Structures are given as structure tokens and as C-alpha cells.
Amino acid sequence: MPGTSERPLRADARRNRDRVLDAAVRAFSTDGPDVTLDSIAKSAGVGIGTLYRHFPTREALVEAAYRNELAKLCDSVADLLSTMPPVAATRAWMDLFVDYMTTKRGMANALKAVIASGGNPFSESRDRLVGAISTLLDAGVAEGSVRKDVDPAIVLSGLSGVTLAAGEPGQRENANCLLDLLMDGLRYGAD
Amino acid sequence: MPGTSERPLRADARRNRDRVLDAAVRAFSTDGPDVTLDSIAKSAGVGIGTLYRHFPTREALVEAAYRNELAKLCDSVADLLSTMPPVAATRAWMDLFVDYMTTKRGMANALKAVIASGGNPFSESRDRLVGAISTLLDAGVAEGSVRKDVDPAIVLSGLSGVTLAAGEPGQRENANCLLDLLMDGLRYGAD
DNA sequence: CTATGAAGTGGAGGTTCCTCCGCTACCACT
DNA sequence: AGTGGTAGCGGAGGAACCTCCACTTCATAG
Numbered sequence: 001m002p003g004t005s006e007r008p009l010r011a012d013a014r015r016n017r018d019r020v021l022d023a024a025v026r027a028f029s030t031d032g033p034d035v036t037l038d039s040i041a042k043s044a045g046v047g048i049g050t051l052y053r054h055f056p057t058r059e060a061l062v063e064a065a066y067r068n069e070l071a072k073l074c075d076s077v078a079d080l081l082s083t084m085p086p087v088a089a090t091r092a093w094m095d096l097f098v099d100y101m102t103t104k105r106g107m108a109n110a111l112k113a114v115i116a117s118g119g120n121p122f123s124e125s126r127d128r129l130v131g132a133i134s135t136l137l138d139a140g141v142a143e144g145s146v147r148k149d150v151d152p153a154i155v156l157s158g159l160s161g162v163t164l165a166a167g168e169p170g171q172r173e174n175a176n177c178l179l180d181l182l183m184d185g186l187r188y189g190a191d
Numbered sequence: 192m193p194g195t196s197e198r199p200l201r202a203d204a205r206r207n208r209d210r211v212l213d214a215a216v217r218a219f220s221t222d223g224p225d226v227t228l229d230s231i232a233k234s235a236g237v238g239i240g241t242l243y244r245h246f247p248t249r250e251a252l253v254e255a256a257y258r259n260e261l262a263k264l265c266d267s268v269a270d271l272l273s274t275m276p277p278v279a280a281t282r283a284w285m286d287l288f289v290d291y292m293t294t295k296r297g298m299a300n301a302l303k304a305v306i307a308s309g310g311n312p313f314s315e316s317r318d319r320l321v322g323a324i325s326t327l328l329d330a331g332v333a334e335g336s337v338r339k340d341v342d343p344a345i346v347l348s349g350l351s352g353v354t355l356a357a358g359e360p361g362q363r364e365n366a367n368c369l370l371d372l373l374m375d376g377l378r379y380g381a382d
Numbered sequence: 383c384t385a386t387g388a389a390g391t392g393g394a395g396g397t398t399c400c401t402c403c404g405c406t407a408c409c410a411c412t
Numbered sequence: 413a414g415t416g417g418t419a420g421c422g423g424a425g426g427a428a429c430c431t432c433c434a435c436t437t438c439a440t441a442g
Contacts, residue, residue: 009419012419013420016421047421047422047423048423050421050422
């Protein structure tokens with residue numbers, strides 16, 4: 001399957017898509033994560049049907065709206081690795097991850113969809129996240145401080161789980177403990 | 192606060208509550224977890240308002256409907272501990288837990304509410320689950336195979352996270368890896 | 383037995399979600 | 413530059429959620 005179904009999107013369609021995305025970014029940041037999709041469509045000047053055509057679920061829209069910031073989160077891996085040892089960097093990044101997901105409330109559920117997506121729809125973000133984790137783990141493996149039989153995708157699932165289970169701001173302490181536990185599981189010697 | 196707010200519930204109210212619960216159990220088992228609450232209320236012969244009075248959220252109703260079975264799951268701990276060593280028993284129970292939650296689709300979300308409830312509402316099930324985990328961990332600690340600084344409530348959060356993140360039947364493999372990881376984190380030596 | 387007010391009821395209706403399909407307008411080809 | 417086929421549009425409307433409050437019923441004190 002070469003470049004699976006990458007039809008270039010008609011001009012008016014692309015324009016509408018962009019307008020919806022703009023409206024969504026604005027709406028999420030001013031009205032919180034529970035804005036109605038209807039209102040986003042309206043403020044984008046398109047019908048609700050058009051919104052659903054481009055973003056079939058709320059999660060898809062949220063994911064698209066935050067894709068840039070998510071990318072920044074992934075990029076921060078390099079900085080962390082350059083200022084601290086791999087295990088510490090990994091643990092620190094986990095904190096960033098949870099903080100980020102917790103702040104952008106409504107992202108947590110989108111995240112679940114991102115993680116579950118074996119297929120196309122969110123794969124960009126998914127791949128980036130897996131890549132970031134992979135980099136962190138590899139650094140640890142190279143140094144001998146992290147076991148080498150761990151699939152980064154699984155770790156992503158784990159982080160997602162922590163966020164889903166203890167993502168409310170009031171449960172940050174719980175989330176911390178879980179991250180510690182996860183980290184312990186990743187360290188060499190537990191193998 | 193002695194027996195916080197335990198007013199005995201008026202006779203007709205109790206009757207209605209039971210009828211709703213009956214209807215819910217029946218509805219969940221025949222129509223799946225997505226039955227509308229409206230239809231449950233109707234088949235119980237009460238107004239939707241009454242249903243909401245007794246079970247303010249869908250999760251509350253699900254939890255109540257499955258409370259018995261959940262108790263059985265907790266009771267199974269004793270059997271497991273009598274037929275295998277603590278670490279294996281704990282791991283085996285984790286599997287049962289995930290299987291159970293996965294089967295009763297719709298339970299997963301209720302679970303989240305159960306776990307988050309520091310307060311009253313679901314505390315019965317919550318306490319039972321924490322108790323079950325506590326028993327398992329204690330057995331391991333006594334034997335020296337499990338670290339002793341782990342709060343069972345955190346482990347419950349972790350299980351909840353695994354279920355939420357990888358609870359779809361198709362992701363059972365992922366769930367397994369996560370449980371292994373969690374288990375590794377709990378074992379003595381990772382401390 | 384009655385009166386009283388607290389506890390409980392029910393369902394209409396506002397809100398949001400999401401689907402569906404007749405219509406519009408884009409664009410590739412001549 | 414006309415035109416046919418089709419990608420894309422929009423919004424009406426059905427389904428479910430959940431709130432709210434005027435009304436009913438219970439149970440207790442007198």
C-alpha cells in the first residue's frame with residue numbers, strides 16, 4: 001500500500017478544514033475543553049456536518065488542535081537527555097507528559113484514541129510520542145541502566161493509563177507514585 | 192462523624208431503588224452496557240428522575256449492579272493465595288481483574304469513579320478492592336518477595352489505568368505487558 | 383384519626399451529540 | 413469555456429443525557 005489513500009484534498013475542503021481547526025484552537029483556549037462542537041462549527045462559519053467530515057470524533061479534533069504543542073513536548077527529550085542521566089531524564093519527561101495531559105483537560109481522552117490507533121488516523125502524533133520514548137529508553141539501555149526488552153509503545157500505554165487513572169489535578173500525588181512504580185519496572189535489574 | 196448521614200430510606204423509596212437495580216442488572220446483561228438509562232427507568236416502571244435520584248450517574252448504577260460480582264472477584268484472593276506463591280497469586284489476580292473489567296464493558300469507566308472516590312459514594316466496592324490487594328501484597332511482604340512501601344490504593348489506581356488504557360479486548364497483549372511491568376515494580380529489589 | 387411537612391416522584395424540555403442525504407460547486411477533460 | 417461526475421457542504425432532526433420543580437405519598441406527633 002503505497003502512501004495509503006493520500007488524495008490531495010480539494011481546495012475548498014482544505015480551506016474549511018483550516019478554518020475549523022483555527023476555530024477549535026481558539027475555542028479550546030478560551031472556553032475550555034467542553035465547548036460544544038456545534039459552537040466551534042458555527043464560529044468557523046461551516047455546518048456541523050463539515051466539522052464531522054474532517055474530524056469524525058471530538059478526540060480527532062482535540063488531537064489536531066494540540067498537535068503542535070505535543071510535538072514540542074516530544075522535542076523536549078533532547079534537552080532533558082543533555083542535562084541529566086537517562087533514567088532521570090525519562091522520569092522527568094514522564095512528569096512533563098502527565099502535566100501536559102492534565103493541563104489540557106480533554107486531552108486525556110483524545111490520548112486514549114491516539115494510543116489505540118494502530119491505523120492511520122492519529123499516527124503522526126502517536127509515532128512522535130513513541131519516538132520520544134524510544135530515544136529516552138535507548139539512552140538508558142546504552143548506559144546499562146534500563147532493561148532492553150521494553151517496547152516504547154507499551155510505555156506509552158502505561159503513561160496513558162496513569163493519566164487516565166490519576167489525571168485529575170487533585171490526584172497528582174497518586175500519579176507520581178505510579179510513575180515511580182513504572183520507572184522501577186523499567187530499570188535494569190527488575191528484568 | 193458517626194455513620195455519616197445514614198437516614199434509613201423511606202419504604203417506597205427503597206422499593207423503587209430495588210426495582211431500578213433489578214431492571215439495570217437485567218438490561219446490562221441482555222442489551223449490553225450502552226442501554227439508555229431512559230429505557231432502564233421505563234422497564235423498572237419509574238420515571239427517569241427517580242432513577243437519577245438513586246443513581247446520580249451511570250457509573251453509580253453500573254457499580255451497584257455489579258457489586259456482587261465484584262465482591263466475588265475480591266474473595267477469589269484467598270483461593271489464589273492458597274494454591275500458589277504470593278507473587279504469582281498477585282499476578283494471577285491482576286489478570287482476573289483485567290479480564291473482569293474487560294468483559295463487563297462499561298465497567299471500566301465506572302471503575303474510574305470507584306477509584307477516585309475518596310468520599311462515600313462507592314466506598315464499599317473501593318474498600319473491598321483495596322482490601323483484596325492489600326492481602327495479596329502483605330503475603331508477598333511477609334515472604335520477602337514484595338517491597339513493603341507500596342500503598343495498595345496506588346496499585347488499584349495502576350490496575351485501573353491498565354484497564355482504561357488497554358481494556359479493549361484486542362489489546363489484551365498490551366495489558367499483559369503492562370501488568371508484568373507493574374509487577375516488576377512491586378517486587379523486592381526494585382526498591 | 384388527622385394534619386403537616388419532609389421525602390420522594392416523574393416527565394417535560396433544554397442541551398448536546400451525531401447521522402444522513404439532497405444540494406452545491408469544484409476541477410479535469412475536452 | 414462548457415460540462416459531467418463527484419468531493420464536499422450544511423443543517424434538520426432523532427437520540428440520549430440530565431435538570432428542575434410542581435405534585436404526590438409517606439410517616440410521625442398530637
